[in-house]
Amino acid sequence: MAARAAAQADTTLLQVEAIGKNFGGVAAVSGLSMTVRSGSVAGVMGPNGAGKTTLVNLISGLLPSDSGTIRFGGTEIQRLAAHDIAALGIARTYQNVRLFSGMTVLEQVMAGCFLRRGTSLWASFLGLPKAVAARKAVEAHAMELLERVQLVRQAQLLAETLSYGEQRRVEIARALGTGPRLLLLDEPTAGMNVQESNEIGSLVHSLRDGGLTVLMVEHNVRLVKEFCDHVTVMNFGRLLADGTPAECIAHPDVQAAYFGNTADADRIRALR
Amino acid sequence: MQLFLEQLINGCALGSLYALFGLGFGIVFATLGILNAAHGSYASWAAIAALAAVEQLKLPFIPALLIGVLAGGLLAVVVDQVAFQPLRRRGTGMLGALITSIAFWIILDSLAGTATGQQSLSFPRGSYPGAMFHLGEIPLPAMQVITIGVMLGVTAGLHLLIRRSRFGAAMRAVGWNQTAASLGGVNPRYVVIVTAFIAGATSGLAGVLGGITTHNVSFLLGEGLLLKGFAAVVVGGYDDVRGTAVAGVGLGVLEVMSAQYLSSGLRDGITYALLLGFLLLRPRGLFGSLGFSRA
Amino acid sequence: MQPLVEFWRAYQSTVAFAIVNAFFALSTYSVLSAGILSFATVTYAAMGGFVGARLVLLTGLDPVFLLPAAMLAGAALAYLVALIFLRLDSHWMALASLALILITRVVVINVPSVTGGVNGLSLPVSIPLGVLVLLLLVAIVVYHRLSVSWYGIATRAVREDPAVASSLGIAPRRIQTIAFAISGAIGGIGGMLLALALQFLSPDTYFVNIAFTMIAGVVLGGSYHWVGAIIGAAVFTALPVLAQAVIPDFQEVANGVALLLIMIFLPRGLVDPRAIRLRRAAREGQGEALAAAVPAVAAARRAGGDAP
Numbered sequence: 001m002a003a004r005a006a007a008q009a010d011t012t013l014l015q016v017e018a019i020g021k022n023f024g025g026v027a028a029v030s031g032l033s034m035t036v037r038s039g040s041v042a043g044v045m046g047p048n049g050a051g052k053t054t055l056v057n058l059i060s061g062l063l064p065s066d067s068g069t070i071r072f073g074g075t076e077i078q079r080l081a082a083h084d085i086a087a088l089g090i091a092r093t094y095q096n097v098r099l100f101s102g103m104t105v106l107e108q109v110m111a112g113c114f115l116r117r118g119t120s121l122w123a124s125f126l127g128l129p130k131a132v133a134a135r136k137a138v139e140a141h142a143m144e145l146l147e148r149v150q151l152v153r154q155a156q157l158l159a160e161t162l163s164y165g166e167q168r169r170v171e172i173a174r175a176l177g178t179g180p181r182l183l184l185l186d187e188p189t190a191g192m193n194v195q196e197s198n199e200i201g202s203l204v205h206s207l208r209d210g211g212l213t214v215l216m217v218e219h220n221v222r223l224v225k226e227f228c229d230h231v232t233v234m235n236f237g238r239l240l241a242d243g244t245p246a247e248c249i250a251h252p253d254v255q256a257a258y259f260g261n262t263a264d265a266d267r268i269r270a271l272r
Numbered sequence: 273m274q275l276f277l278e279q280l281i282n283g284c285a286l287g288s289l290y291a292l293f294g295l296g297f298g299i300v301f302a303t304l305g306i307l308n309a310a311h312g313s314y315a316s317w318a319a320i321a322a323l324a325a326v327e328q329l330k331l332p333f334i335p336a337l338l339i340g341v342l343a344g345g346l347l348a349v350v351v352d353q354v355a356f357q358p359l360r361r362r363g364t365g366m367l368g369a370l371i372t373s374i375a376f377w378i379i380l381d382s383l384a385g386t387a388t389g390q391q392s393l394s395f396p397r398g399s400y401p402g403a404m405f406h407l408g409e410i411p412l413p414a415m416q417v418i419t420i421g422v423m424l425g426v427t428a429g430l431h432l433l434i435r436r437s438r439f440g441a442a443m444r445a446v447g448w449n450q451t452a453a454s455l456g457g458v459n460p461r462y463v464v465i466v467t468a469f470i471a472g473a474t475s476g477l478a479g480v481l482g483g484i485t486t487h488n489v490s491f492l493l494g495e496g497l498l499l500k501g502f503a504a505v506v507v508g509g510y511d512d513v514r515g516t517a518v519a520g521v522g523l524g525v526l527e528v529m530s531a532q533y534l535s536s537g538l539r540d541g542i543t544y545a546l547l548l549g550f551l552l553l554r555p556r557g558l559f560g561s562l563g564f565s566r567a
Numbered sequence: 568m569q570p571l572v573e574f575w576r577a578y579q580s581t582v583a584f585a586i587v588n589a590f591f592a593l594s595t596y597s598v599l600s601a602g603i604l605s606f607a608t609v610t611y612a613a614m615g616g617f618v619g620a621r622l623v624l625l626t627g628l629d630p631v632f633l634l635p636a637a638m639l640a641g642a643a644l645a646y647l648v649a650l651i652f653l654r655l656d657s658h659w660m661a662l663a664s665l666a667l668i669l670i671t672r673v674v675v676i677n678v679p680s681v682t683g684g685v686n687g688l689s690l691p692v693s694i695p696l697g698v699l700v701l702l703l704l705v706a707i708v709v710y711h712r713l714s715v716s717w718y719g720i721a722t723r724a725v726r727e728d729p730a731v732a733s734s735l736g737i738a739p740r741r742i743q744t745i746a747f748a749i750s751g752a753i754g755g756i757g758g759m760l761l762a763l764a765l766q767f768l769s770p771d772t773y774f775v776n777i778a779f780t781m782i783a784g785v786v787l788g789g790s791y792h793w794v795g796a797i798i799g800a801a802v803f804t805a806l807p808v809l810a811q812a813v814i815p816d817f818q819e820v821a822n823g824v825a826l827l828l829i830m831i832f833l834p835r836g837l838v839d840p841r842a843i844r845l846r847r848a849a850r851e852g853q854g855e856a857l858a859a860a861v862p863a864v865a866a867a868r869r870a871g872g873d874a875p
Contacts, residue, residue: 060734082733092734100727102791102841103720110717111724115736117717121745124716125709135716158844178736307662309779358831366658367604371786372830374779378823386816495775499669506662537685541673548666552651555659 013038013182013213014059019068019078021054021237028054030237031068036182036230041208042215043228043245047257051237052217053095056184059215060092061085072182087115091180093171095187095217099159105170106155109142112177116141145173149203165196172203183207185216189223201227221249233257277410279528285416287524288423289482291517293501294508295430296344296475302511303434303443303467305366309373310351312498313380314472315479318344319489320387322480326399333400337480344476345469351376352468360464384491393489400484419481426474427517433470434513443467475501500527503547509560519558578808579696583764585804586699590757591781592788592796593706597750599790601743602726603657605664606778607648608754610671611641613773615755616762617675617682620690630694630763634702634756641755642748649747653740668778675770687769694763702760703797706753710793713749722746783826789836798838 014036021029029051036042044052057063059070061082070078077085091112099108116138123131146152149169154162159170168188175183185204189197201223204214218224224231224245231248233241241251248254256262297311322340325331331339355372401414434440445453446463454460478497483489500523508519523543531539550557594608615637622633648667652660675682682688713719721742724732729739762768780803788799803822810818829836 062730062734081738082730083736083738086734086736094731098728098731100724100731102727102844103723104844107720107723111720111732111737112735114717114721114724119717121713121716121718124718125712127712131716138717158841158848161845161848174735355827355830362834364834367661368830368834370604370661371783372827374783375823375826375830377779378783378826379820380823382817382819382823385819499775503666535677537676538673540669541677544666544669544673548663548670551659551663551666552655555656 011038012036013073014215015071016055016059017069017071019055019058019070020066021051021058021063022066027237029058029065029234032234032237032239033068034232034239034242036213036215038181038213039208039211040213040229041204041227042213043224043231044215044217044234045219045221045224045231045248045254046234046240049236050234052234053186054237055234056092056186056215056217059085060090060184086178086180089179089181090184091175091178091182092184093168093175093186093188095190097164097167097171099167099170099174101160103159104156105146105151105159105162106139106142108159108170109145109173109177110138112145112174113138113142115178142173142177145176148176148206149173165192168192168200169203176207180212182213182215185214185218187217187219189218189220197223225249274409275532277407279532280525281407281410281412281416283525283528284521285419285485285524286528287521288420289478289485289497289520290500290504290524291520292419292423292426292481293475293478293497294504294516294520295426295513296471296473296478297498297501298505298508298510298513298516299430299434299443299467299471299474301505303446304356304464306356306369306373307366308351309370309498310355310376310380311348311373311471311475312494312496312501313377313384313491314344314347314351314494315475315482315497316384316489316491316494317347317380318476318479319483319493320384323393323395323483323489326395336399337477340480341473341476344479345473347380348468348472348475349465351380352464357464381491381494384494388490391490392487392492394487395484395489415481415485419485422477422481423517423521426477427513430470430474430513439463439466500524500543503543505557506555507546507550507557509557511561512559515557515559580764581804581808583696583699585801586703587757587760587764588781588784588800588804589703589797590706590753590760591777592784592800593710593793594750594754594757595781595785596790596793596796597753598743598746599785600726600793601722601746602729602739603743603746604661604782605652605747605750606661606782607645607652607664607667608750608757608781609668609773609775609778610648610664611645611751611754612758612761612777613671613675614644614751614758615641616758616768616773617688619755619759620688620762620768621681623690623692624688630692630759631698634759637755637759638752639755641758642752645747645751645754646744648751649744653743653747665775665778668773668775672770672774675773682770683768685770687767690762690766690768692763693766694760699760702756706756707793707797714793718742718745780822783822786836787826787829789838791835792838792840795836795838799836802837 012035016032016034018031018033019029020027020031032055044055046052054063058065061077061080065078068078069076072088072090075088077088100111117134118137119131119134143152143155146155149172151166151169151173154166159167162170189200192200197220204216204227208214216228228245231243231245232239233248233254235257240257241248241254293315297308300306300308300311318340321343322336325336325339355376356369359368359372401418403414405412405414405417434443442453442458442463445456445458446460479493482497483493504520504523505516507523508515526542527539530542591608591612594611598605618640619630619633619637622636623630652663655663676685721737724735724737725739725742732739758773765772784799784803785796787802788797789795802825806821806825807818810821835842
């Protein structure tokens, strides 16, 4: 496991070059470049409105970019439809959990396993044995994923009745159903307490140990320090800093972006 | 040549009915975001009310007309408050409103059918202006002049109301976002009710005039006006009353001309072909503006 | 025994029409379950009805053997419609499908060699009630199989949240095109069955009236499960017949009132799988989690209150 991770560690999996996105007159993302190494956990930080979620939306194909390129495993993906990008191996979760209304936990994850359905519509419609077998296999795989996120007991419950933290884990299991090489997590620990956040962190680590590459948008500085190999910091849609977690957190521009300028602090003191 | 001019005027008169109905329908669509399948029945019921006023109460033309218009307006308010207001509170979208409007379409049309004994009734001669004018050699029935004139007047009035008056601004604000409008000092409930009344009254006016000139007071009157009025709104552009008026008259002329010079079987063909064409290629219509989103 | 026979004879045609309406409702449900409101079932029905009727008159074969032709004609037309209409925004698509029905009638009037034009087409052939029941059972098996297959989950995902579905590799347009084809097939069969039930087709047979009542039936029965479509069609067909005994002359109004009540009080329809699951969850003592989730559930219900 670790050997495989080590062998992949030197390959670039995702390469973003000068990507830009405007909404009306506002540049949500502007000239941003970054790389994600295969088998690593990459963090994306920045104050609210920095463009982090837009970046995730651009990579996953939810939004078309206005300029720049995104390369995934060597293939250019910025012009592809979201479902084609998913088939190439990128999966994601959402800042505000977006589970399908009216579906059970198991059904959510089975929806995620669409790419593994393994049988044609005609076979299902005719009830052929191979279709029945394929469905059983998908169900089994979905249950395995639920085991990974420790939600097997809740499989038959309506997903929207679960607690917030549990819903996030369902969303992660659903994303894993696509069998991705790169998992984009948009603020996975928002609204969680310390214990739940740590559980997510360990889950991410175990996913990485299994060969998955993870890109995490995260506000929680402690988590980023503990679980990320590399961090990109954004502000006003642009790149602010890039490096190891320690380097980025100590960076004066990053500190100013989060906590304000010392010059401003002096001015405020002078007003008193 | 004379036939052509006669048919041209017939087309304008018919088209004025479509335009008039479309104005009412379009107001609800553009400002309240509702596709109201029951709107046609306001026209049917206005005609029925006016006919009853003439036959039972022996009223002359104008009071009967006003009663029909009033009936259309009141019916629209009732349907809006009973059907659409609960949905507004719940935040249901256009599709939910459409289905609820279908419920009322069923109710109102069946009741109208019962009211007219499942028949097509006519206004008795003498209950409306029957004078005949002449434009050169071409006969010009008074009702046609009235219909076209009323359409022009109502179009102008509505245009001024919507674009130049404070109430019009309030209508557009409420149509766009009720909460934001109320934050701006507008009483949305009041605006919605008055808007519904105006829409119902206008379509009711089309219903009475149409019932008289086509000798068809029945639920079919409303259904016919609904389909053609809807086409006028789409082709003309749903957020500009002048567009609806122009498109309505244009469609009326095209319909009469194609029935005369092509074949009676293709009478509705051009109208509906244009409707489909615009929906597929240019949904905002001839004069509508872009950036209209209702979700 | 005798009263039962009398009863049966009187209501046979109601049952037959209920089954025909069930086919139309299932056709509408097929696209609705993938997130699309479309009235085009009427056009597929017209296609299947006129093509099927003509073939019966031309070949003299038993109509059951010609049903596949009606089905394929409907499916082919639906596929074409999908190619053109799926580019549109959902609101415009619903209106365009309405325009399509209007054009259909014009076409029907102007192709008398196929449709009999304004005078209509007489079809002195009928189909036994038993065959209708059998066909409905086959349709039920098909819909059931589809709904428990990956297609069923994929359509639900596309309906609830097409963007998220896309990020899971589910291409909304592909799924919706399949939904259209199924809708066309079932609609085509329904159209031919209607022709056989009425034994006479006019340009007004396949028009706005049935468009509105079929969507109303699906919503009333429950637009979130195919059983809802069948129940809605049954209710819509039977209600006026029952009402006639109580309020003659006003029996048609009953459908409108029923639909209105459903839209106000039970917007997701009579058969709602989500409500059933919530009730089951509450019974199995998910009390705490449910209480915590109530705001989320209420919000979801409001969002899901949009019937289609």
